Amino acid sequence: MQSTTLSKATLSRLPLYLQYVRTVEGSMISATIIARNLGLGEVQVRKDLRMISQAGQPKVGYPVQQLRWDLEMALGIHQKISAVIVGAGKMGTALMDYDGFHEYGLEITAAFDNHASQVPFRHGNMSIYAMSKLKSFCQQYDVHLGILTVPASAAQDAADQMVASGIAAILNFAPCHIRVPAHVIVQQMNVALSMAHLNLMVHQENKEQEETHYGKQIV
Amino acid sequence: MQSTTLSKATLSRLPLYLQYVRTVEGSMISATIIARNLGLGEVQVRKDLRMISQAGQPKVGYPVQQLRWDLEMALGIHQKISAVIVGAGKMGTALMDYDGFHEYGLEITAAFDNHASQVPFRHGNMSIYAMSKLKSFCQQYDVHLGILTVPASAAQDAADQMVASGIAAILNFAPCHIRVPAHVIVQQMNVALSMAHLNLMVHQENKEQEETHYGKQIV
DNA sequence: TAGATTGTTAATCGATTAACAATC
DNA sequence: TAGATTGTTAATCGATTAACAATC
Numbered sequence: 001m002q003s004t005t006l007s008k009a010t011l012s013r014l015p016l017y018l019q020y021v022r023t024v025e026g027s028m029i030s031a032t033i034i035a036r037n038l039g040l041g042e043v044q045v046r047k048d049l050r051m052i053s054q055a056g057q058p059k060v061g062y063p064v065q066q067l068r069w070d071l072e073m074a075l076g077i078h079q080k081i082s083a084v085i086v087g088a089g090k091m092g093t094a095l096m097d098y099d100g101f102h103e104y105g106l107e108i109t110a111a112f113d114n115h116a117s118q119v120p121f122r123h124g125n126m127s128i129y130a131m132s133k134l135k136s137f138c139q140q141y142d143v144h145l146g147i148l149t150v151p152a153s154a155a156q157d158a159a160d161q162m163v164a165s166g167i168a169a170i171l172n173f174a175p176c177h178i179r180v181p182a183h184v185i186v187q188q189m190n191v192a193l194s195m196a197h198l199n200l201m202v203h204q205e206n207k208e209q210e211e212t213h214y215g216k217q218i219v
Numbered sequence: 220m221q222s223t224t225l226s227k228a229t230l231s232r233l234p235l236y237l238q239y240v241r242t243v244e245g246s247m248i249s250a251t252i253i254a255r256n257l258g259l260g261e262v263q264v265r266k267d268l269r270m271i272s273q274a275g276q277p278k279v280g281y282p283v284q285q286l287r288w289d290l291e292m293a294l295g296i297h298q299k300i301s302a303v304i305v306g307a308g309k310m311g312t313a314l315m316d317y318d319g320f321h322e323y324g325l326e327i328t329a330a331f332d333n334h335a336s337q338v339p340f341r342h343g344n345m346s347i348y349a350m351s352k353l354k355s356f357c358q359q360y361d362v363h364l365g366i367l368t369v370p371a372s373a374a375q376d377a378a379d380q381m382v383a384s385g386i387a388a389i390l391n392f393a394p395c396h397i398r399v400p401a402h403v404i405v406q407q408m409n410v411a412l413s414m415a416h417l418n419l420m421v422h423q424e425n426k427e428q429e430e431t432h433y434g435k436q437i438v
Numbered sequence: 439t440a441g442a443t444t445g446t447t448a449a450t451c452g453a454t455t456a457a458c459a460a461t462c
Numbered sequence: 463t464a465g466a467t468t469g470t471t472a473a474t475c476g477a478t479t480a481a482c483a484a485t486c
Contacts (some may be wrong), residue, residue, distance in 0.1 A: 005423070009477060015412040019396040030443065037398070043479060046444065058444045058485040081418045094313035095410065099370065100394030104411035145418060147410070151318065169417040171410070175319030177238040177436075179256070185420055187413060187437040191314065191366070191390070192323035193234040194406060198388040199300045199364060201404055204224070217396075218406040228453060249467065262455060265468065277461040277468045 006074065010048045013040070016217055017048065018071040021064060030061035038217050077105040082143045084167075086158050087150035088113035088128045091173055095147060096126050109141055114154070131158070135165040144168040152176040159186075225293065229267045232259070235436055236267070237290040240283060249280035257436050296324040301362045303386075305377050306369035307332035307347045310392055314366060315345050328360055333373070350377070354384040363387040371395040378405075 006014075016038055021029065035045040049056060053070035056062050072078055085092050088111045096111060111128045120127045129137065137143070146167040150158045155174035162170060169185040172178060175193070180186055225233075235257055240248065254264040268275060272289035275281050291297055304311050307330045315330060330347045339346045348356065356362070365386040369377045374393035381389060388404040391397060394412070399405055 007477070011416070011419070015407070015409065015416070016396075019394070019407070019409075019412075023396050032443075037396075039401075041479065043445095044477090047446090047478090050445065056444055059442050060486070061443070075412075075415050076419050076422070077415055081415065083414055090313040090316045094309040097309045098410065100409065100411045101414075103394060104409075104415050106411050106414050144421060145414060147414070168421045171413055171417060175238070175322060177235075177242050177256075182258070185417060185437065187417055188234070188238070189408070189410070189413065190234065190238075190319065190323075191317060191408070192319045192325050193238075193294075194390055194408065195302055195320075195325050195364060195366070196294050196296055196300065196323050197230070197234070198390060198404060198406055200230070200295050202363060202387045203295070218404065226453070251467075260455065262469095263453090266454090266470090269469065275468055278466050279462070280467070 006051055010051055013044075013048055014052065014071055014075055016040075017045070018068065018075065021068045021071060024064050027064055028061045029064050029067065031056070033061075040217075072105075075104075079105065081106050081145065082109045082141060083107070083145035083147060084109060084134070084138065084143050085111040085147045085149060086113075086131070086134070086162060087111075087148060087154075087173075088116065088123065089149060089151070092147075092149035093123055095149065096123055108147075109143060110137060112137075114150075114158075131161060134161055138165040138167060145171075147171045147173070148178075149173045225270055229270055232263075232267055233271065233290055233294055235259075236264075237287065237294065240287045240290060243283050246283055247280045248283050248286065250275070252280075259436075291324075294323075298324065300325050300364065301328045301360060302326070302364035302366060303328060303353070303357065303362055304330040304366045304368060305332075305350075305353070305381060306330075306367060306373075306392075307335065307342065308368060308370070311366075311368035312342055314368065315342055327366075328362060329356060331356075333369075333377075350380060353380055357384040357386060364390075366390045366392070367397075368392045 017034060020034060020038060031045040031049055032042055035042040052074040053062065053067055055066040055070065083106060085095055085108055092111060096108060101108060108126065111126060112131050112134045113128055114131050116128045116130045118130050120129050144167060146162045148155060148158060148170050152174045155176050156178050159170060159178040159180060163180055163184055171187050171189055173189045175190050178186060236253060239253060239257060250264040250268055251261055254261040271293040272281065272286055274285040274289065302325060304314055304327055311330060315327060320327060327345065330345060331350050331353045332347055333350050335347045335349045337349050339348050363386060365381045367374060367377060367389050371393045374395050375397050378389060378397040378399060382399055382403055390406050390408055392408045394409050397405060
């Protein structure tokens with residue numbers, strides 16, 4: 001259990017390691033192999049892993065189970081994390097059905113939408129409430145994370161209500177900037193921009209002619 | 220029109236600037252104000268903008284229209300970018316309806332799915348083809364970008380077919396690692412991990428006590 | 439033992455910030 | 463002119479890489 005805080009760069013690579021380690025068969029894994037498969041530097045991987053695990057042994061490598069556990073601990077995945085979805089449109093309901101959440105300790109506790117009637121409506125086993133219920137819900141269940149999936153035109157208004165409800169971090173799927181007070185963290189999930197970014201990289205790549213053997217992974 | 224390549228760090232902030240600039244009313248905008256609103260350093264913003272625009276003028280700032288145009292140019296948004304969606308489940312169809320794409324010059328040309336019959340099926344105004352059609356389609360229309368939205372269990376197989384079809388960059392929504400050859404770029408879109416990451420930051424933030432006035436934006 | 443691996447220390451590289459000059 | 467801004471050069475900071483020591 002390390003107490004020194006991880007660097008931002010290291011922290012952003014941990015998910016990659018975890019995802020990879022989860023696919024590994026066999027009982028041991030070495031930093032060398034991880035590095036090769038993810039297209040990263042060997043030393044970088046070793047340094048990163050050293051930050052979050054003591055289980056490495058010369059000549060043998062890391063026990064897969066232990067390393068996986070340590071990565072999950074470092075990412076804070078082992079205690080359940082609660083989050084709400086604001087906006088129950090196409091994207092919102094798709095996320096409600098997303099199977100990847102529970103693998104990462106995440107629990108979507110409820111969804112909220114402007115167009116929900118005052119009476120809770122259900123989608124699968126999840127309740128969709130009216131926006132007016134957001135504040136009391138978040139306070140009652142102590143929820144501080146929110147996923148924002150309303151159209152761009154409604155994003156700022158919805159974000160304001162989330163902030164007023166005690167949400168401390170927002171994952172914003174709306175393709176627009178939202179204004180929030182200093183204590184609130186906003187992370188953009190802009191699919192279109194990610195694609196534009198990828199497109200740029202493809203063009204750059206063509207000029208550079210990469211020589212590594214495995215594909216580059218981006219976080 | 221700059222020819223020196225932008226640093227990775229700068230490139231990753233351009234989307235943020237563009238998103239913000241698009242919300243600005245009035246004809247001029249200063250780096251100072253942008254910095255304050257996005258929670259970034261003044262000098263950093265100035266340096267970034269200098270890389271992609273010549274339009275800055277002392278005492279006045281940047282003309283909003285021109286800056287916006289320059290940002291869009293730098294991000295390569297002005298020529299149409301074509302992409303395919305592989306996996307027409309909940310997430311895939313939600314993305315087909317996503318309104319944010321065209322704002323960023325992105326055009327989803329078609330979707331592909333294992334369960335599509337051999338006869339094209341339509342969703343809105345978009346065709347969903349069988350996976351077997353992927354290669355010929357990508358080659359005919361010269362598409363090199365793909366969004367992967369199949370379940371984790373089918374991700375590797377689908378990715379292999381995308382690579383075989385000439386896709387050069389994959390935006391992967393499946394919460395798992397996929398193996399690709401060196402020339403292919405993979406970007407993860409892991410919503411669950413983004414949330415875990417946000418959760419960590421919220422806890423750190425509580426310890427640090429930030430003093431900036433505007434909320435922190437993350438790319 | 440030799441080889442493969444982990445882990446650390448020092449050097450390099452890249453990005454941010456600070457200080458200042460230039461300009462309308 | 464004075465003030466607000468852009469822009470640049472130098473200093474600092476952080477992250478990566480290279481070289482090497484330690485170990486089963």
